[in-house]
Amino acid sequence: RRPSAMTRNLDVSGLVDAEGGLLDRAVFTDDQLYRQELRRVFAPSWLFLAHTDQFHKPGDFFTTYMGEDPVIVTMDKNRKLRVYLNSCRHRGARVCRADMGATRNFTCTYHGWAYDLEGKLVSVPNQEGYPADFSPGQWGLVEVPHVDSYRGLVFGTWNPEPVSLRESLGDMAWYMDAMLDHDDEGTVVVGGVHKWVLAGNWKLAAEQFATDWYHVNMSHASALMVMSPSGKKPKDEIVHRTGRQYVDPNGHGAGFPVHPKNRFDARTVHDWADYPAMRERLGEARVEGPLTNGHATVFPNFSYLPVNGSVRIWHPKGPDKMEVWAWTIVDKSMPEEVREAQRLYNLRTFGPSGIFEQDDGENWSEVQSIAHGFITNGVALNYQMGMGSEREDGRHPGQTSELYSDAAGRSFYARWRDLMNTPAWHEADQK
Ligand code: FES
Ligand code: FE
Numbered sequence: 001r002r003p004s005a006m007t008r009n010l011d012v013s014g015l016v017d018a019e020g021g022l023l024d025r026a027v028f029t030d031d032q033l034y035r036q037e038l039r040r041v042f043a044p045s046w047l048f049l050a051h052t053d054q055f056h057k058p059g060d061f062f063t064t065y066m067g068e069d070p071v072i073v074t075m076d077k078n079r080k081l082r083v084y085l086n087s088c089r090h091r092g093a094r095v096c097r098a099d100m101g102a103t104r105n106f107t108c109t110y111h112g113w114a115y116d117l118e119g120k121l122v123s124v125p126n127q128e129g130y131p132a133d134f135s136p137g138q139w140g141l142v143e144v145p146h147v148d149s150y151r152g153l154v155f156g157t158w159n160p161e162p163v164s165l166r167e168s169l170g171d172m173a174w175y176m177d178a179m180l181d182h183d184d185e186g187t188v189v190v191g192g193v194h195k196w197v198l199a200g201n202w203k204l205a206a207e208q209f210a211t212d213w214y215h216v217n218m219s220h221a222s223a224l225m226v227m228s229p230s231g232k233k234p235k236d237e238i239v240h241r242t243g244r245q246y247v248d249p250n251g252h253g254a255g256f257p258v259h260p261k262n263r264f265d266a267r268t269v270h271d272w273a274d275y276p277a278m279r280e281r282l283g284e285a286r287v288e289g290p291l292t293n294g295h296a297t298v299f300p301n302f303s304y305l306p307v308n309g310s311v312r313i314w315h316p317k318g319p320d321k322m323e324v325w326a327w328t329i330v331d332k333s334m335p336e337e338v339r340e341a342q343r344l345y346n347l348r349t350f351g352p353s354g355i356f357e358q359d360d361g362e363n364w365s366e367v368q369s370i371a372h373g374f375i376t377n378g379v380a381l382n383y384q385m386g387m388g389s390e391r392e393d394g395r396h397p398g399q400t401s402e403l404y405s406d407a408a409g410r411s412f413y414a415r416w417r418d419l420m421n422t423p424a425w426h427e428a429d430q431k
Contacts, residue, residue: 009036011421018414021384021406025371027416028201034319036420041300042067044159044424046168048302048313049073051327052152053188054100055081059117062100064325065315066156071144072096072106073154076117083144083156084119095141099193106141115141151180152187152329153302153311160425171398172252172298178290179306182278185332187309190343194326196352200364202301202314202322203416208360209295209303210253211409213243214385219363223355227265243403244289247390248299251415253408256294256306258285264292265307268341272334285395297408299415308346320368324361326350383409 010032015024027033047066050073054062061074063086070086072095086094088108095106095115105122107114114123119141127134144156148165150173155165166173180187198205208215217224217236224233243257264270279287290296290306297303304311312326328346330339350357370376386405393400401407 007039007427008032009040009420009423012417013421016413016417017380018383018410018417021382021387021410022380023383023413024380025377027413028203028368029319029371029377031319033420034316037316037416038067039426040422040424041416041419042316043426044157044162044419045300046146046148046155046157046162046165047300048298048311049083049147049154049156051187051189051311051329052081052149052154053329057102059102059104060100061096061098061103061106063094063096063098064313066144066158067316069158070094071156072141073147073156074103074117081147081149081154082117082119083147084115084141085144087142088113089121089139089141113139119143151177153180155302168250169252169298170248170250172246172248172250172254172296174286174397175246175254175290175296176298176304178282178286179304179309179329181282182273182291182331183281183333187329188332190328190330190339194352195323197317197321197323198361198364199320200322200361200368201319202316203412204364204367205314205322205324205360206297206299206301206303207409207412208364209305210251210297210299210412211245211255211406213239213245213255213257213295214404214406215360215363219359220356223349223359226355227349240402240404243294244393244396244400245386245403245405245408246290246296246396247399247401247407247411249399249411249415251299251412252297253412254290254294254296255403255405255408256290257403258289260288262288262292266341266345268338269334269345272338289396297412299412305350308349309342310346310350322364324352326352382406383413 015027049064050062055075058075058077061072063072072084072086076082086096088095090113093108093110095108105114105116112125116122121136121139145160146162147156239257242259245255264273293307301314309329310326311329312324315323317323328343330342383406386401386407389401390399390407
C-alpha cells in the first residue's frame, strides 16, 4: 500500500486533444506526469515480458522491467511461468542481478535471504536472531498476479482484475498473427537480447511504431537507396495509395503497404518462404499486407517489425530517456541458415547500429532535446494527418485508415489520456 498523500494526480484532458489532433509536449517532459504514467498506464496494463522460447526447464529465468519495476520471469517446478518483483523483502536489493540464466533459487547477495522458484523465502541466515513469531512464509517475493502468453509472447500485468490478454489485444491479434502464425510450429528467438539507451521519451518510439510510415521516405531516404537494387529510392506513391493503417480502440496500431508482391527482403528468407501455404493459412489480405512489411505497437510499449522479426520494448527510464530491448524472432520451422540470414538482416537494419534504427533514434532524441524549452514546450504538435479517414475497409479487421496517417497515433494518445485520467485499482482506498 502506498501512502495516498504522496500521490497527486493531474487531469491530462487539456494536454491530449485526440479528436482535434493536437498534443502538448508536456506529455514527453513533465516529471509529475511521468510518475502518474508509471501508476496509471504501466501498472494496470498488460506489458510484454519475454518469449516463451527463453524458458525450457524449471529455473530458466530472464530479468526485465515492467515500467520501472524490475521483475524476474522464471519457470517454476511445475513448468509454469511466474513473474516476481526483483526486490528482496529484507532491505530491497535485487535478488537476481543476471540478465538471464538458470538457477535453483534466487539468493540475495546483500545478506543472503534466498527464495525458491515458487517465490518462497527458504533461507534466512541467522534466523534465530528474529522474534519467535517471524514467519518466512509471509516474506516471499511479491508476485505479478497475471501472466499469460499469446503465440509465444509472454505478457504480465499488476492489475488484479484485468480484462484477459486476448481481449485486450482485440483485432490487433489478427495483425500480430501475420508475424507469429506462419505455420503450426510458431516462432523462436535467435541470438540474444540487444539493449541500448536512447535520449527521448518512450512514447516517441511507441507512437511512431503505431502510426508513422510517413517518416520513412524522408528519414530513411539514404538507407532506402542503399537497400534498393537500382540504387534509387522506391516510388512512395504506390505505397501511399495501397497501404493501410490499423487503428485500435485500445491504443494499438499497425501500418503496412499492401501489394500482391510483398516479399521478405532478406533473399534467403524470401527463397525459403512458402507463400502459397501462408496464403492458404492466413489469407491474401494478410500475405499482401502486414505479413512481410510494416510496423506495429501493442499499447503501451511493445512494438515489432514483421519483415525482420524484430520485437522490442521501449522501457521508460524517466521522461527523457528510454532503454530499447530488442529480440529477433523467426519461424521455428526455419533451417539454420535461414534463421541466420534473418538475424543478420535484422542486425543490419534495426539492430542498435542498424541503418534504419540509427535514423529513428536520432529523430526521437532530436525532438526530446529541445522539448524542455519554456516556449517550445507550450507549442502543440500536429497529429491531424488522415483525420476522419478511419473506416471498415472490408479486407482488414477493425477500423483502418490511410497508410500515411496519424489515426493510430491519435488513438494511442486517446487511450493514454483515458488511463491517465482513470484511478487504478491501487487507488481504491483514496478519495
Ligand atoms: Fe536481501 Fe538483505 S537485502 S538479504
Ligand atoms: Fe523508421
